[in-house]
Amino acid sequence: MTELKQRQVGTITQPRLGPTGWARWAWRQLTSMRAALLLLLCLAVAAVPGSIWPQRNIDAARVADYLQRHPLAGPWMDRIGLFDVYASPWFAAIYILLLVSLIGCIGPRTMHYARAYRAAPPRPPRHLDRLEAHRRVQVPGTPQEVVHRTRTILGRRHYRTHAYDEHSISAESGHLGEAGNLLFHASLALIVIAVAAGHLFGWRGDAIVPEGQALTNTLSSYGTFSPGPWVDTERLAPFTVRVDSMRATFEEQASGAQFGAPRVFTATVTASDGPGDPTRRTKLEVNKPLSLPGAKAFLLGNGYAPVVTVRDGAGKVVYRDATPFLPQDNNYRSTGAIKVSGLPKDRQLGFTGLFLPTATIEARIGPTSLFPALKNPALVLTAYEGELYPGGRPQNVYTLATDAMTQLRQPSGDPVRIWLTPGSTVQLPGGRGSITLESVSRFAGLSVRHDPAKPFALIGAIGAMLGLTFSFTTRRRRVFVRVMPVVGGAETTPMTIVDFGALAKGGDPRLRAAVDRLISDLFGTERERS
Amino acid sequence: MTPRVLESYSTLSLYSAIAVFTVAMVAFATGLAWRVRTASASATATDAAVAPRQDRPARSAADGIAYSLTWLAAAILAAAVLLRALAVMRVPWGNMFEFTTTGSLAVVLTFLVANLRWDLRWSGVFVVGPVLLALGMAVTVYYTAASQLLPSLRSYWLVIHVSVAILSVALFSLGAVMSLLFVLKSRSTRRSTGSRILAALPDTTTLEGTAYALHIVAFPLWTFTLVAGAIWAEQAWGAYWQWDPKEVWTFVIWVVYAAYLHARATSGWSREASALLALAGYVSILVNYMVVNVYFVGMHSYSGM
Ligand code: HEM
Numbered sequence: 001m002t003e004l005k006q007r008q009v010g011t012i013t014q015p016r017l018g019p020t021g022w023a024r025w026a027w028r029q030l031t032s033m034r035a036a037l038l039l040l041l042c043l044a045v046a047a048v049p050g051s052i053w054p055q056r057n058i059d060a061a062r063v064a065d066y067l068q069r070h071p072l073a074g075p076w077m078d079r080i081g082l083f084d085v086y087a088s089p090w091f092a093a094i095y096i097l098l099l100v101s102l103i104g105c106i107g108p109r110t111m112h113y114a115r116a117y118r119a120a121p122p123r124p125p126r127h128l129d130r131l132e133a134h135r136r137v138q139v140p141g142t143p144q145e146v147v148h149r150t151r152t153i154l155g156r157r158h159y160r161t162h163a164y165d166e167h168s169i170s171a172e173s174g175h176l177g178e179a180g181n182l183l184f185h186a187s188l189a190l191i192v193i194a195v196a197a198g199h200l201f202g203w204r205g206d207a208i209v210p211e212g213q214a215l216t217n218t219l220s221s222y223g224t225f226s227p228g229p230w231v232d233t234e235r236l237a238p239f240t241v242r243v244d245s246m247r248a249t250f251e252e253q254a255s256g257a258q259f260g261a262p263r264v265f266t267a268t269v270t271a272s273d274g275p276g277d278p279t280r281r282t283k284l285e286v287n288k289p290l291s292l293p294g295a296k297a298f299l300l301g302n303g304y305a306p307v308v309t310v311r312d313g314a315g316k317v318v319y320r321d322a323t324p325f326l327p328q329d330n331n332y333r334s335t336g337a338i339k340v341s342g343l344p345k346d347r348q349l350g351f352t353g354l355f356l357p358t359a360t361i362e363a364r365i366g367p368t369s370l371f372p373a374l375k376n377p378a379l380v381l382t383a384y385e386g387e388l389y390p391g392g393r394p395q396n397v398y399t400l401a402t403d404a405m406t407q408l409r410q411p412s413g414d415p416v417r418i419w420l421t422p423g424s425t426v427q428l429p430g431g432r433g434s435i436t437l438e439s440v441s442r443f444a445g446l447s448v449r450h451d452p453a454k455p456f457a458l459i460g461a462i463g464a465m466l467g468l469t470f471s472f473t474t475r476r477r478r479v480f481v482r483v484m485p486v487v488g489g490a491e492t493t494p495m496t497i498v499d500f501g502a503l504a505k506g507g508d509p510r511l512r513a514a515v516d517r518l519i520s521d522l523f524g525t526e527r528e529r530s
Numbered sequence: 531m532t533p534r535v536l537e538s539y540s541t542l543s544l545y546s547a548i549a550v551f552t553v554a555m556v557a558f559a560t561g562l563a564w565r566v567r568t569a570s571a572s573a574t575a576t577d578a579a580v581a582p583r584q585d586r587p588a589r590s591a592a593d594g595i596a597y598s599l600t601w602l603a604a605a606i607l608a609a610a611v612l613l614r615a616l617a618v619m620r621v622p623w624g625n626m627f628e629f630t631t632t633g634s635l636a637v638v639l640t641f642l643v644a645n646l647r648w649d650l651r652w653s654g655v656f657v658v659g660p661v662l663l664a665l666g667m668a669v670t671v672y673y674t675a676a677s678q679l680l681p682s683l684r685s686y687w688l689v690i691h692v693s694v695a696i697l698s699v700a701l702f703s704l705g706a707v708m709s710l711l712f713v714l715k716s717r718s719t720r721r722s723t724g725s726r727i728l729a730a731l732p733d734t735t736t737l738e739g740t741a742y743a744l745h746i747v748a749f750p751l752w753t754f755t756l757v758a759g760a761i762w763a764e765q766a767w768g769a770y771w772q773w774d775p776k777e778v779w780t781f782v783i784w785v786v787y788a789a790y791l792h793a794r795a796t797s798g799w800s801r802e803a804s805a806l807l808a809l810a811g812y813v814s815i816l817v818n819y820m821v822v823n824v825y826f827v828g829m830h831s832y833s834g835m
Binding site for chain 1: 795
């Protein structure tokens with residue numbers, strides 16, 4: 001500050017700042033309350049687009065769909081990060097600046113607070129009647145007695161008091177409020193840091209597990225696995241979770257939009273911390289995750305896994321498995337693929353189509369499901385023959401890549417259409433064998449997550465709430481008192497004139513009432529004594 | 531009684547409450563008109579330079595009647611909410627219709643309880659009016675038949691998170707009313723083309739102070755809503771924060787109100803500009819409720835609409 005002034009005096013034109021001067025100026029701007037305000041508003045505005053446009057981290061399929069439907073604007077929107085708002089550089093810039101501002105502001109304020117906490121309240125101003133609240137009263141007693149009494153009363157009301165001379169008092173209250181404010185801001189910083197750490201060190205794996213099958217905690221057994229950049233994927237805890245059974249029920253009574261809404265999702269699972277460790281059997285429900293070593297498993301989805309058997313022309317079983325079909329709507333119209341790879345390479349079989357728990361055929365849209373529960377289940381498929389994995393490329397489990405395959409047709413030339421109900425079998429044309437729907441089981445959609453920084457985020461959240469409560473329930477007030485003897489009064493007892501002046505930080509509608517209360521206390525002690 | 535019967539009694543109570551609220555609003559409006567008359571009468575008298583200063587216009591009987599009617603209407607509305615809860619055997623905030631009715635009840639009760647401490651009856655029209663509007667929306671746009679909850683809503687966090695959210699929104703609503711009146715009044719005072727209604731309201735300092743007092747109670751409650759929501763999300767979906775549209779807006783609302791509190795404490799900002807931020811916060815609440823709940827796709831899209 002002084003440096004700046006001197007330069008201004010030296011040159012009549014603009015003040016010239018050296019690099020350090022500029023840096024200091026920028027730092028002061030950034031850590032000012034005005035900057036915090038501006039950044040907060042930026043953050044609020046910047047967060048909104050992420051709720052309007054689909055986001056990759058939530059639903060990548062919807063983003064792809066949006067891009068397809070908006071070929072012109074879409075790629076540009078993608079370039080400026082509108083589909084990854086919360087991972088975009090501009091969003092990061094705002095919260096990093098805010099974090100820096102926050103930390104740069106907490107430091108000096110804590111020092112200042114520590115100093116102010118030890119220092120005495122300031123000297124009373126000359127004109128108490130110019131303060132926000134002012135009262136003048138006359139009480140019996142000598143000035144010394146009145147000062148002593150007033151100081152006791154202020155102390156009882158949690159004011160810190162100091163007397164610079166024998167006819168005045170300076171008092172201050174509400175230091176806890178300032179401490180609360182600091183705790184609040186420090187906790188916010190902790191939360192931001194914990195969220196960042198969670199991104200760096202956390203991981204998440206999602207898997208679809210049919211009844212009777214198990215999930216082991218290795219990269220390959222997850223459908224998708226998203227590790228943070230600093231996760232060592234070689235060292236995952238070796239736990240397993242077996243899905244024994246999956247139960248789901250749906251609303252059958254209510255009408256309207258609630259009809260068919262899900263009511264209960266429960267998976268019964270057997271978990272083990274590692275090979276050879278004891279197993280435990282528990283229920284996994286939507287709001288009741290399962291704790292595993294270093295991770296938690298959540299039940300996030302469910303659906304049907306038809307158990308299908310495929311036989312070759314000689315009647316030998318070439319495929320038998322519970323094959324999950326992914327629900328596409330609230331009535332569990334599900335899509336999936338059955339890949340019979342245990343056959344000679346160019347004669348492999350692939351089936352793709354729908355599983356319908358309550359099947360019906362609607363005129364316009366064809367086969368669909370009317371209700372999510374198994375009322376009239378049907379598996380509706382078309383069949384292909386050829387090479388399932390051309391070039392050995394990995395592919396989506398739930399769709400069939402038909403580039404190297406040809407569709408099976410009836411001798412009449414119509415494509416083969418298979419409609420299976422539980423227990424029924426359909427023969428494939430040309431003596432290729434048959435396909436049977438044995439039964440329908442369910443699958444559980446499990447999500448396993450690890451976030452080592454979670455406890456810190458929680459501590460931050462609790463600290464922020466405590467800090468706010470302290471800050472808002474404490475009034476930061478200063479009260480000054482000055483006494484004057486009444487000279488030449490007719491009374492025999494000495495009388496004293498007391499001036500009260502008070503001010504509060506940030507506007508305090510109850511300041512006057514607080515002064516009045518002090519005064520009534522002052523008279524109250526008088527009454528008690530007489 | 532069967533759930534269907536309970537539900538029909540609940541609906542009947544709701545319509546009765548709307549009727550009583552309407553009468554209460556007319557009474558409040560009459561009381562306000564009374565204040566406007568006495569205020570302008572004393573203003574003319576002040577010109578004569580000898581008029582006795584009247585800090586508070588004479589309370590009219592209309593205010594008293596309106597206040598009692600509001601208690602009555604609140605009791606009937608409470609019965610409607612309770613009957614609904616009995617019909618569904620759970621907390622009465624599982625869909626938009628239930629949020630709206632329970633939220634309206636919270637606004638009215640907060641207003642009535644605040645009145646035990648401060649005399650806010652002059653603001654009755656500005657509270658009961660919007661409540662009637664919300665109840666009207668509830669019965670026409672948001673009506674949902676009584677039914678059970680989705681599995682993800684079955685958690686005691688529903689009770690904690692949503693009840694605090696409703697209380698907090700009720701306080702923000704009253705705060706928004708005060709902030710709005712403050713902005714209108716301070717503008718009209720500055721242009722000295724003051725409307726007579728605004729002139730009859732308490733002075734700008736009182737309006738602003740009341741708004742602030744309401745906001746600093748509401749803000750920590752909203753902070754709690756945010757934290758409780760995150761804890762619940764962690765249990766239900768496995769991640770405490772994933773920027774789902776509903777989470778985004780809860781956060782936006784929180785940030786805008788934090789900005790309001792900052793603006794109010796920053797010396798460079800006028801009280802009026804800060805109040806505009808508070809109103810921006812309330813607009814975010816309304817967007818969150820009426821737009822995000824219904825039109826945006828996210829994990830919270832189970833409002834039953
Ligand atoms: C993450 C960003 C921030 C948020 C969400 C935030 C939020 C808040 C809130 C809600 C309050 C009012 C509560 C209270 O009085 O305890 C407040 C007050 C305050 N904030 Fe911040 N703040 C942030 C950043 C900052 C920064 C960077 C500064 C430093 C300049 C700052 C300085 C202050 C001060 C001095 C007060 C006290 C105001 C008063 O006396 O009432 N804040 N902040």
